[in-house]
Every structure is written in structure tokens, then in C-alpha cells.
């Protein structure tokens with residue numbers, strides 16, 4: 105079978121194949137470690153993201169398809185929905201729901217004209233939703249899924265700024281363990297837990313570390329490879345600790361977050377510090393992280409949060 109779908113796909117296969125075949129340079133929305141992502145618009149304007157896998161692990165198509173079956177069966181509001189996949193002789197295409205606002209990385213770091221800024225309440229909503237998606241992968245999926253590559257370009261946003269974690273399960277599926285160590289070190293340095301860097305072995309706790317780095321990115325607005333601290337031989341965790349020791353909380357917070365209140369900022373920094381503990385055993389589980397975020401961040405004023413989250417400009 106050329107195309108396989110998980111659940112409902114309200115388009116005939118012939119229309120999908122026609123659209124897939126017509127994809128070209130103009131439709132490219134981005135590219136990453138595994139291949140190129142295209143925007144595919146159907147006749148009724150329904151839109152999907154198609155990831156063309158350029159690199160893939162040697163292995164049987166059967167194993168690949170079985171794993172994709174599992175990934176496609178995982179449905180959660182905070183995870184990017186894999187609709188189906190298409191196997192062609194030279195390439196594999198994964199079909200995902202299209203997230204119209206692009207990635208968190210773009211929002212935080214691309215300052216192009218018309219780029220909206222994310223205020224503090226929007227960032228809290230993104231932290232919380234991303235934690236929900238990840239906790240679901242760790243604790244509610246069977247077999248559990250370790251993401252392995254949590255970073256801001258893998259958090260995609262919809263028009264309500266609800267976050268959807270993308271690329272889960274792909275690192276394991278597409279890259280063999282040995283090659284993966286070099287890939288991740290080259291590709292996403294800054295998010296990786298020290299023990300993962302050393303051993304190349306990903307665990308739930310290495311995901312928790314990366315999530316902690318993501319929280320710091322939301323607070324500071326800086327990439328984990330920002331020259332401010334890399335030049336001084338520090339990573340984002342070390343840099344933040346230095347500033348906090350000097351009581352310079354205001355230098356930690358992204359200046360673009362005028363609505364940030366110290367209480368929630370401190371609570372988020374505390375959670376991030378626990379997630380990025382050097383000892384993986386001392387890091388909380390994703391379910392605990394989620395609980396902490398819900399209790400400490402949401403409880404002071406949950407109604408305000410919900411009312412204000414949409415005015416992020």
C-alpha cells in the first residue's frame with residue numbers, strides 16, 4: 105500500500121498523491137535534521153505539513169511501518185498529529201497536521217517584520233501545554249516514548265498559541281544509536297543532559313533536562329547556545345545560576361515580557377533548576393513537572409491567566 109492513514113483522512117488517496125507529487129521548492133516551510141518540510145494545500149484549502157525523510161536508518165520497511173503505526177496512534181491536544189505516511193521507492197513522506205503559527209523557535213528568535221512577540225502569559229501557556237504533551241508521551245503511552253530532541257523548534261504553535269510537541273519518536277526511528285550521538289551533539293547542543301552527551305543513552309530524565317532548558321529559553325528569550333554565556337564558557341544553566349547568585353533576576357527575564365510577575369518567574373526558574381539538576385535521579389518526572397507547573401504557576405491567578413493569554417502581541 106502506498107499511503108497509510110491513521111484514523112480519519114477526509115480526502116481520497118488520489119487527491120493526496122496528486123498533491124504530494126506537485127510539492128516543490130515554493131512549498132518548503134523549513135528543513136531539519138531528517139529532511140525537508142512542505143506545506144500541502146488541498147482543493148478545499150485544508151492544509152497539511154509533509155515531512156520528506158532524506159536520511160533514514162537502514163532497516164526493514166516493516167519495522168519502520170510498525171513504528172509509524174504506533175506514532176500515528178498517539179493522539180493528544182499538545183502533540184502534533186501524524187495523519188499518515190506515504191512510502192515511495194526513493195523516499196518516505198510523513199503527513200502531519202499543519203500548525204499555522206510555526207515554531208516557538210521562530211517566535212522567540214526570529215525578529216522579522218510582523219513577527220509577534222510572546223508575552224509572559226502566552227509563554228506560561230506554552231510551558232504548560234508542552235509539559236502536558238511530554239508527560240503524555242512518558243506516562244500514558246505504551247510503550248512509553250522518549251522524545252530525545254526537545255527544543256524550541258520542535259514546539260509548534262496553532263492559531264491560539266496552543267503548543268504541540270513535534271518530532272516525537274522520530275530520532276529513535278530514523279537514526280541508529282551510534283550515529284545519533286553525533287547527530288544530536290551537532291544539532292541541538294545546549295538542550296542535552298550531560299549524561300546523555302556522555303553516554304548517548306536517552307532516558308525520560310534526559311528529556312526532563314531538555315524541558316528545563318526550554319523553560320529557561322522561555323524566561324530569558326535566549327537560545328541555549330547564546331554567545332552571551334557560551335563566550336564565557338557557560339551553558340544557560342550555569343549562566344542563570346551566576347546571575348541569580350548575584351541577585352540579578354531582572355537580567356534573567358526577557359525584556360519583551362513586560363507582563364512578567366516575579367512570583368511566577370521565580371516559580372518557573374525553580375522548576376527549571378530542578379529539571380536541569382546534574383544528577384538525573386534528582387530531577388522530577390514529567391508528571392511531577394506538570395503538577396508543579398499547574399500548582400505553582402497556575403494557582404496564584406488561574407482566571408487571569410486564561411483571560412489574558414490571547415493578547416500576546
Ligand SMILES: Nc1ncnc2c1ncn2[C@@H]1O[C@H](COP(=O)(O)OP(=O)(O)OP(=O)(O)O)[C@@H](O)[C@H]1O
Pocket residue numbers: 133134135136137138139140141153155184200201202203204206207253257258260270271291
Ligand atoms: N506540522 C507542521 N506544521 C507547520 N510547520 C511545520 C510542521 N512541522 C515542521 N514545520 C516547520 O518546518 C521546520 C523544520 O521542521 P523539522 O522538524 O524538519 O526540523 P527542526 O525541528 O527545525 O530540526 P530537527 O529535524 O533537528 O528536529 C520547523 O521549524 C517548522 O517551522
